Amino acid sequence: MTIHVDAAEPALPSMDNGAFRSIMRTMVNGVTVITTSHEGHMHGMTATAFSSVSADPPTVLIVLNRSTRTHPLVSASRHFVVHLLSEDQIELGNRFAGKLDDQFDGISYTINEHGIPVIDGVVATLECETVNELSVGTHTIFIGRVLRGSRSQTMPLVYHDGSYKAVAGR
Numbered sequence: 001m002t003i004h005v006d007a008a009e010p011a012l013p014s015m016d017n018g019a020f021r022s023i024m025r026t027m028v029n030g031v032t033v034i035t036t037s038h039e040g041h042m043h044g045m046t047a048t049a050f051s052s053v054s055a056d057p058p059t060v061l062i063v064l065n066r067s068t069r070t071h072p073l074v075s076a077s078r079h080f081v082v083h084l085l086s087e088d089q090i091e092l093g094n095r096f097a098g099k100l101d102d103q104f105d106g107i108s109y110t111i112n113e114h115g116i117p118v119i120d121g122v123v124a125t126l127e128c129e130t131v132n133e134l135s136v137g138t139h140t141i142f143i144g145r146v147l148r149g150s151r152s153q154t155m156p157l158v159y160h161d162g163s164y165k166a167v168a169g170r
């Protein structure tokens with residue numbers, strides 16, 4: 001099901017865009033790479049807009065800009081994999097935030113039953129099937145039922161105020 005929310009609702013005043021972005025930069029987020037595949041085309045992108053939604057049933061959400069190359073592929077395949085990066089995987093975060101054509105060159109991964117690459121050596125993976133899409137402003141929220149997951153004991157990479165950081169105070 002796809003729900004459309006009209007973000008240009010004229011009766012609703014909204015705050016200054018720059019101030020909003022500045023406030024959001026104070027948030028601390030884990031760094032994920034979202035992978036997907038449609039008709040044999042594998043693709044991935046870095047995303048911090050990720051959250052748990054419900055444990056029963058296991059459900060998460062990701063938020064993708066409609067201008068990304070990943071968006072139409074996630075929308076069409078209705079399957080995606082969330083990878084939580086470890087503190088030593090800044091290179092992976094940068095790679096999947098860029099516009100490479102050979103994104104998976106030199107990367108170790110397996111292919112799951114939906115044809116989607118599952119990258120090795122990350123902190124955690126969540127293999128998801130889209131159950132809802134919500135279009136808001138420039139982005140789409142994809143709500144995914146988690147079909148399978150994995151975790152390791154390595155520490156996650158975090159993103160705060162425009163840069164990658166490690167978790168302090170372990």
Ligand SMILES: Cc1cc2nc3c(=O)[nH]c(=O)nc-3n(C[C@H](O)[C@H](O)[C@H](O)COP(=O)(O)O)c2cc1C
Pocket residue numbers: 031044045046047048049050063064065066067068069070071093096097098099159
């Ligand atoms: C740390 C970081 C977090 C990001 N988080 C998101 C996000 O949550 N959603 C999004 O649409 N783009 C996000 N981006 C931007 C995308 O990674 C970037 O636009 C990427 O080039 C999209 O790739 P694609 O066009 O190949 O799909 C983020 C970038 C960085 C560096």
